[in-house]
Amino acid sequence: LTHLDSSTTIPTPETARDLWLHHESTTHSLAQTLTEHLRLILAPTLATKLRGDFRTGKRLNLKRIIPYIASGYRRDKIWLRRSQPSKRAYQIMIALDDSRSMAESGTANLALKTLALIARALAMLEVGEVAVVCFGDDVKVAHEFDKPFTSDAGAEVFGQFSFQQQRTDVKRLVERSLELFQDARMNGQGRGEELWQLMLIVSDGICDSHEEIQRLVRMSQEQRIMIVFIVVDATAGQSLEQDSAEAEAKGIGQDTKEKQSILDLQSVDITTEGKVVRWRYMDRFPFRWYLVVRDVAELPGVLATALRQWFAEVVDAAG
């Protein structure tokens, strides 16, 4: 057991930089794979809705009829057309869990590696803006949307994680992210393009306030913000052993006691009368789109599958 007054904090800039460069180089080919997957998925495939205003077209735009008559039939762009798929711009936020359970379960290093992989893949893809936020007790922006995600930026982001925060407030994270996305939509580049917003949460998945989170997840869906929860699983044994040197360098405690997968974790509810109800934690996980990752090598495939399914659903909904 560890105590609150732990002095382990933020890594030095040199340590953060070394760790970033290490993860960046070891995940390089995986990042390329992910970039290729994403290129196919994120490219515009939706035939856009009918839009105005054209001199000829498929259907009349009723809003334009009265001005058309009033203008003496001169303002004649009164037709709607199904135009080419418009160029899409993306704002993608990666939220990394900085809480202490990440260090205790030994998932912090896998989480950093995941962050490096995704951030590099997105930067290579050049589909839009990438932000990184750090959450635990509170939410802090570690990299802003309007800055390019370079290698230096990566090192700087790594320098802001200590995995020592004393709470995992996912509810606050989602609330704050909705605000950040709203601001980003107002300030974002690529006006006139179709803007899509995507959030990737990287965490060990242990959080509370599930009902309130579910409500916020629904709200984000209504605002067309997709949230994918990437659970880095504690049973990521082998890959962690390889990385134990890096972990030590960063001061992330590694213990050797056997790890339990989040898939086996049980939640228990005990009423004041002493009635006990148990269920598999993941059966009531508040995020609809989640992946459980034990090895970064799995990530390009599973993340692509989740995004593909989501886009398929959005196309369905758009009818």
Place this chain on the structure above:
Amino acid sequence: MNTAADGLQTKVQIKLTTRHADIELPEDPGVLLVSTSVRRYGLSSLVNSLLQTPKPTPFEFLINGQFLRTSIDDFLTANGISAESTLTIEYTRALIPPKHVASL
């Protein structure tokens, strides 16, 4: 740490152990996620449910060798332990005061 407002919702991972072979759990449930508002009585109900005892037995609980006399939440605060840690909780049969036994 502002846990006052939603303290009821805070969860902690626990691992149950015992030194007494006769009250060992028939099946290891692994790590369990429980509310930090739970007290001795609630944990006792949990162990009874895991033991599938026909007649409930009262249990006492120790965390780091200290008896749990409050909610887990208060215990963590008093001992400077974070709810981000997995707690190992040892259980043992409660010593029933003689008066209580007589009244049964």
